[in-house]
Amino acid sequence: MRQGVAQAAGASDADRWLQVNPLRARMFADLSEVLRAYVVDKAPADEGGAC
Numbered sequence: 001m002r003q004g005v006a007q008a009a010g011a012s013d014a015d016r017w018l019q020v021n022p023l024r025a026r027m028f029a030d031l032s033e034v035l036r037a038y039v040v041d042k043a044p045a046d047e048g049g050a051c
Contacts, residue, residue, distance in 0.1 A: 019025070 017024075
C-alpha cells in the first residue's frame, strides 16, 4: 500500500531512496556536486564547452 501512496504523491523511486536515509541523500548531493564541478572543468578543454 505504501508504494501506491508514494506513486500517487508523485514520488519517484529515487525520491523514496533518498528519503530512506538523510545521510545517503547528503552524500549523493555532495557526489553530484563534485561530478558537476569536474564536468564543468573538463568540458571547455575537451568539447569546447558543449554539454
